[in-house]
Amino acid sequence: MDTETSSFETSEMLGTFLASTPLLSESWRLCNLANANSPQSFLVEQVGSIGYVAFSGIQSVSGSDPSFRNLVPLPDVDINGFFYPLHRQSEEEEPVMVQGALLRGFENIYNNTSFQIQMHALIQTSKSIIFTGHSVGGTTASIAALWLLSHLQSNFVNVSVLCITFGSPLLGNESLSRAILRERWGGKFCHVVSKYDIMPRMLFAPMDPIAPHIKPLLQFWHWYMKSPHFGMLAVPLSDEILAQIFQFILVHLRGLVEAGEEAVAGTFRPFGNYIFCSEDGAVCVDNAASVVKMMFLLFTMGSPSCSVEDHLKYGDYVGKISSQFLEKRSFLQGELPESSYEAGVVLALQSLGISCKEPVAGPAMDCLKAARRMGRTPNLNCANLAIKLSKINPYRAEIEWYKAFCDRSDDQMGYYDSFKQRGASKRDSKVNLNRHKLARFWDNVINLFESNQLPHDFHRQKKWVNASQFYKLLVEPLDIAEYYRTGMHRSKGHYIDHGRERRYRIFDRWWNETSGSEKGNKRSKFASLTQDTCFWAKVEEARDLLDALRSTSDPSQLALYWHEIDCFARCAKTLVENKDVSIDVVAKNSSYSLWLRDYNELKSQMELFRPQFLSFVNEEMVP
Amino acid sequence: MGTVKLGENMEIKVEVIKKACSMAMKAHKYPEKQYLFDKIKSSSPEVVFSFAGSLSVHDWFAGGSFGDMEVDRRLFPSLKYVGLDEIGRVNEAFFKRFKAVLANPKFELEVKKAVDDRRKVVFTGHSSGGAIAILATVWFLEVNSRLPNFIEPLCLTFGSPLVGDRIINIALRREKWSRCFVNFVMRLDIVPRISLSPLSSIGHQLQRVLDYFNQNPQQPPADAPDFYETVVKNASSVANYAACKIMGSTNPLLETASSFIELSPYRPLGTYVFCTGTGKLVEISNADAVLQVLFYSSQLSTEEEKVPVAQTSLRDHLNYENYLKECLRTPIVTSLFHLHQEAPPVTSTANVDMDLNDLGLSERASLCLRAAEALERQKLRNQNTIDGKQIDIEKCLGNLEKYKSSCAHKAGYYDAFKSSDQKEDFHANVNRLELAGIWDEIIEMLKRHELPDEFEGQKKWIRLGTRYRRIVEPLDIANYYRHLKNEDTGHYMGKGRPRRYKCTQKWREHAEKLRDEFPGSCFWAEVEELWIRSGSQGTRESILQLKTKVEKWIGEEEVGDDVLLENSTFMKLQRQHGLAS
DSSP: OOOGGGOOOOHHHHHHHHHHSSHHHHHHHHHHHHHHHOTTSEEEEEETTEEEEEEOSOOSOOTTSTTSSOEEEHHHHOTTOTTGGGTOOOTTSOOOEEEHHHHHHHHHHHHSHHHHHHHHHHHHHOSEEEEEEETHHHHHHHHHHHHHHHHHHHHTOOOEEEEEEESOOOOEEHHHHHHHHHTTOGGGEEEEEESSOSHHHHTTSOSGGGHHHHHHHHHHHHHHHHOGGGOOOOOSSOHHHHHHHHHHHHHHHHHHHHTOSSOOTTSEEOOSEEEEEETTEEEEEOOHHHHHHHHHHHHHTSOHHHHHHGGGOHHHHHHHHHTGGGBOOOOOSSOOOSSHHHHHHHHHHHHTTOOTTSTTHHHHHHHHHHHHHHHHHHHHHHHHHHHHHHHHHHHHHHHHHHHHHHHHSTTOOHHHHHHHTOOSOHHHHHHHHHHHHHHHHHHHHHHHHHTTOSOTTGGGOHHHHHHHHHHHHHHHHHHHHHHHHTTHHHHHOOIIIIIOOHHHHHHHHHHHHHHOSOOOOOOSSOBSSOSSTTHHHHHHHHHHHHHHHHTOOOHHHHHHHHHHHHHHHHHHHHHHHTTOSBGGGGSTTSHHHHHHHHHHHHHHHHHHHOHHHHHHHHHHHOO | OOEEEETTTEEEEHHHHHHHHHHHHHHTTOGGGSEEEEESSTTSSEEEEEEOOOOSGGGTOOSTTTOEEEOOTTTOTTOEETTTTEEOEEEHHHHHHHHHHHHSHHHHHHHHHHHHTTOEEEEEEETHHHHHHHHHHHHHHHHHTTSTTOOOOEEEEESOOOOEEHHHHHHHHHTTOGGGEEEEEETTOSHHHHTTSOHHHHHHHHHHHHHHHHHOOSSOOTTHHHHHHHHHHHHHHHHHHHHHHHTTOOOHHHHHHHHTSOOOOEEOOSEEEEEOSSSOEEEEOOHHHHHHHHHHTTOBSSGGGHHHHHHHHHHGGGOHHHHHHHHTSSOOEEESOOTTSSSOOSSOOHHHHHHHHHTTOOHHHHHHHHHHHHHHHHHHHHHHHHHHTHHHHHHHHHHHHHHHHHGGGTTOHHHHHHHOOSHHHHHHHHHHHHHHHHHHHHHHHHHTTOSOGGGGGOHHHHHHHHHHHHHHHHHHHHHHHHTTHHHHHOOIIIIISOHHHHHHHHHHHHHTTOOOOOOGGGHHHHHHHHHHTTTSTTHHHHHHHHHHHHHHHHHHTSSOGGGGSTTSHHHHHHHHTTOOO
């Protein structure tokens, strides 16, 4: 239920809400402590019921380290499986990649037993844990949070995790960002980025050309973080070099923004929420493309020197925005727009310190609007699909009814064979029509999902996993029947390898990922639908094998055929014994029953004529 | 004397407000009496009960962060979200004080006498006395609202802290009791806002503030500005969180972050009348909007205001009598909302803008108020959409009723549907699925609070829900056992029963004041389980019990008499155990 009249811009309200909580200021306090007291390391403190873990922004990684920007595939380097949930990926995707150097940094901290002991104690005493860090420390905090989230997932421990970073460099690629959304962890990351800070933007550009200058910059920052009381010193780089770096990053950011919403392969990509803050407030954006765009737009308003200093000013920003609740912030730039939504966007810009007259105001407004649209469209689509699903349910019910009818029918063929040998009756063609309608619906679902127009965790939502599974169980046998009815196997090859629709393979994966290795109770009656949806295709292949068997005399071929046939016969027997098949499989005249008769007959002939051969087969069969 | 008009059809006599206010203040002077009771004039129909407040921290917060507890279901059976069975929460300390009043037999007698004399009962209180008045009014409504010739009570509070959570507010609106509650709040009065702070953040200062109220020295305590800042900060978290919700934010960070902090569960209830300090009264009855006003009206225009505003926020709490005397001379009450107009007051008339100014509200505040109002409109629109589906529901129900009677010459529609071998069974299944789609959507909307608070009290929906449950649930049970779902999921009554039936059952039970019992529409699930257990110990007795229950259910039309058809599974079950011929 949604109409434009009831729409409001919430990015600023969410930012304001976060600023009104003690979370940002507590986190910053501990980041500061970690910077000053625990270089290369971390500190732990319990505040009320929350356990804070702050990582120092002073880590050994530096600009001259060739691996500072290097993305490495996570599944390859994560040999301990710390981040196991992030390893899974879909076929066409680039693997999940993260900054190798920082990952190693985290592993060093992890291997320090004090970290493991303290984390263990924290999980016992706190129901909620916040990881935080300034600069590189924030990226380490993100890795630590990903580690704990993965750990909790496999150990079923209930602890809330939140990660708050300040001015942190990027961690990984688009696949990482998507994997995090898929695990529904996006809401657990909150990256605070000030208007001009160069650090969180740095990795959008290739590092090699500017690497020599980055090292002194990092050292300068580190020095200040360790002893802020000495006040701001001069930046150890000439204005010219600074301007060069600034321009270099600006150009690459612009390039990325112009490339549009799609991420460029092999590049860094933000994930989670970004809280953009200025002296005037905070705004929260969670769409990756909009985050990149907002980073760019705000950066264009900055200057080389403030882009370096801003990295050290988070204390001021956090202080400002967390005490803002007390003052009535009036809008003094003239009239607010009529519509509530537009007014909210203008107020959000005010919070970003952008006046309506500035040239970036227009693009920044568009950026917020796009973020909102992209944030909401998937949910709206999902709600619409739910309605469509309930509309097509009667088609499915009709096929169920058809199955029940065939299962009871006097010819005792079951719905697979009835459909395969169907005549021109109205009922049969109705069922075939329904089969097409359902296929169209589900293909559309997959299409929407793969083009990111549905929520990222769509394939984890029980409703959809169950509905797609049920569809597959009921209808795939009919698809197989149609395939063999029309003789497609002769022109294209057998169904499982050459004819199976992609949707079924995808639904297989959805089902396996969510249900895991669930073992059902023993069935007392046959299942209402055969649990192995390719069962009939296997029957068809086995029948082909029997034919092949009859027409060959080559002993090695025979052995191979027998091996495969016996294999299938055994599997099928187990399925039937466990009642994992539906009643139609064992109908008197079903393809399976006919096949089984042939098989047993052939087998007994074999036993009569080729006893020694059979013993050889048996050896093969029972290793 | 004149009257004060609140909203569309609510009028209160000025003399009642004045009398209530003065009695509310007077009650503090007789703490040993628990309550005072008086008529306005000997001739007038109103009787006023006023409750004393308490100024000890223990009487405000019973412990924990916010000192809230689940309501006592026996005293307040209506204070819940019916269909989803969520119980409201109230402030435990206030509830205890109310129970102490109730334990005084004189109180109940005097209230009863007023009812018998056909007088209008007015409950009132200032400060925490207001909280007692609210609970007394709810109690009064629970006891009396269904009596013939019931006269609606009135609850007038002055500077009362918040008493209950949002479920309480929903419940009061559903029962149509909400309009009985009128809360007067001075624009800056700190007390209603205190309820939005966790005790841990204000604990040590709160007692000093309460002492100030008690002794009323010239100067407010020195840490008043700090106290003010803390209270407003906590109010801002609650209000901003609520604003994100009413503006429709779906960002998961909102829920993550809120689970890390303590957010007050308390919400305003009833109508609020804000005294602007400029001689005006502004009325708001949308609870979401009131919450926003409580926060935004305490923001400062300049840093310098902090000390004087903080002091006023304490002084104003003691100022109701004088102030109201002044502005009730020529009472002007404006309403912030004009809900029944179609054009939203976006640019709003100059008047409303003035009122926003008088309350010290910024642009951001008025956006939040618009959002609160837009949400209420949206809920009404949702209700219209759902109402539009009644026709579809009735059509399907009609089909299924026909199906049921067409099966009466066989073993009944339960068994027919379970074996599903006729075309009609298939059509019945399509109707069942269609209905499930519509009802699941309604339940989802209730879960997400997308329907008006009054929805669950609407007779037409309660009736339709009952009709639906009675006719269709047996089909769901048949389907459940036909597909052997009990072998994976267990007994239907355990995890198998869909929410749409539990919910519609709860509606009826609440509306007709029935006890929570095993519903007749689940009769077949019981039969199936007994069938499975056939032969094991105690089955025979259970069947006998079920037999007596069935007679009762058939009488109530919970169950159709087709269950007694010769070949129904139920009769077979009985024959199997030698209980029928």
